[in-house]
Amino acid sequence: TSRARITAIGSYVPERTLTNDDLEKMVDTSDEWIVPRTGIRERRIAGSDVFTSDLCIEAVRNMISEYQASTDDIDMILVATSTSDFPFPSVACQIQEQFGIPSAGTLDLSAACAGFVYGLNMADALVTSGLHRKVLVVGGETLSKVTDYTDRTTCILFGDAAGAALVERDENNPGFIHSCSGSDGRAGIHLYRTGLSGRMKGKVLSGDGNIVQNGREVFKIAVSTLTREVPRLLENAGISPDEVDWFIPHSANIRIIQAVCERIGFPMEKTLFSAEYYGNTSSATIPLALHQGVLEGKIKKGDTLLLYGFGGGFTHAGTLVRW
Numbered sequence: 470t471s472r473a474r475i476t477a478i479g480s481y482v483p484e485r486t487l488t489n490d491d492l493e494k495m496v497d498t499s500d501e502w503i504v505p506r507t508g509i510r511e512r513r514i515a516g517s518d519v520f521t522s523d524l525c526i527e528a529v530r531n532m533i534s535e536y537q538a539s540t541d542d543i544d545m546i547l548v549a550t551s552t553s554d555f556p557f558p559s560v561a562c563q564i565q566e567q568f569g570i571p572s573a574g575t576l577d578l579s580a581a582c583a584g585f586v587y588g589l590n591m592a593d594a595l596v597t598s599g600l601h602r603k604v605l606v607v608g609g610e611t612l613s614k615v616t617d618y619t620d621r622t623t624c625i626l627f628g629d630a631a632g633a634a635l636v637e638r639d640e641n642n643p644g645f646i647h648s649c650s651g652s653d654g655r656a657g658i659h660l661y662r663t664g665l666s667g668r669m670k671g672k673v674l675s676g677d678g679n680i681v682q683n684g685r686e687v688f689k690i691a692v693s694t695l696t697r698e699v700p701r702l703l704e705n706a707g708i709s710p711d712e713v714d715w716f717i718p719h720s721a722n723i724r725i726i727q728a729v730c731e732r733i734g735f736p737m738e739k740t741l742f743s744a745e746y747y748g749n750t751s752s753a754t755i756p757l758a759l760h761q762g763v764l765e766g767k768i769k770k771g772d773t774l775l776l777y778g779f780g781g782g783f784t785h786a787g788t789l790v791r792w
């Protein structure tokens with residue numbers, strides 16, 4: 470049993486908006502093509518001199534101001550990102566420096582769009598085990614820096630954002646109910662970001678650091694993975710779907726969410742997603758939707774939330790939490 474709960478949440482998006490109309494001027498596409506296929510209307514784009522650590526730091530600032538959270542006693546910082554400013558130092562170290570957190574471990578983790586939920590699950594485990602007491606979990610990306618804006622099949626999808634949460638020890642009122650994670654490396658070839666060269670399926674892949682994807686395959690894998698794993702998580706937790714107040718899946722694309730809800734028989738009205746106005750922001754989509762749900766008064770204290778991330782790798786991770 471868990472001895473931890475989420476005690477604070479914050480988020481940040483950069484100011485500049487990239488609309489479907491803007492994209493029409495950049496590639497051969499249209500609002501009429503993008504909206505029915507993805508549900509995305511706008512994304513936020515960071516300036517060329519704004520980096521993932523900047524967005525993450527703003528999300529932490531936002532969380533601190535809304536929850537009057539103190540950062541001095543944070544003893545571990547986990548940052549989920551696929552677009553860290555540097556391979557090292559980690560974004561987690563940049564956050565530690567910015568807030569002058571005196572004694573925290575720092576670690577960036579790589580699980581693509583599932584990263585934030587992986588981070589929450591690891592934070593729960595670290596706190597429940599007694600190794601740590603207060604873990605800062607951040608998911609942040611500047612996907613605009615790794616997006617090819619001449620490729621209409623990918624540039625319509627991605628945006629920049631960050632979200633942050635605190636996971637603290639609470640023995641009397643733990644919030645984590647049940648968690649899971651999994652992966653399938655065979656599907657890695659359908660969605661990857663080149664960096665230094667590497668070999669996949671016997672082929673050396675080198676590139677410009679941008680995202681490469683086979684959208685059709687990604688769509689199918691995302692839908693089949695969530696359709697299989699979400700009911701399994703609920704069953705293992707002994708929770709029925711009608712006990713879930715809000716389902717917050719990774720917001721890659723609203724059509725994926727609709728397809729999953731149809732297949733598992735879960736009402737779309739009880740899902741929260743951030744893709745419509747922010748696009749796919751990878752590890753930031755779930756904390757963004759969660760934070761907005763709280764701000765809008767949809768998520769109430771005591772609600773049962775089902776968070777489920779999936780992403781390149783392929784990776785996936787879910788958690789059921791009491792808010």
Ligand code: ACO
Pocket residue numbers: 497498499502503506507582621622625626660682683684685686687688691719721722749751779780781
């Ligand atoms: N505007 C206009 N036409 C386009 C665009 C565009 N932006 N993109 C592709 N097309 C064209 C294609 O060139 C193709 O034309 P053709 O038939 O003449 O060759 C036609 O539209 C159909 O292309 P498909 O790729 O088959 O289109 P599909 O219906 O599969 O939609 C999409 C593409 C939206 C990318 C879809 O596959 C998808 O949503 N996949 C999931 C991708 C995703 O969400 N990835 C997120 C990252 S993954 C993650 O977060 C885990």
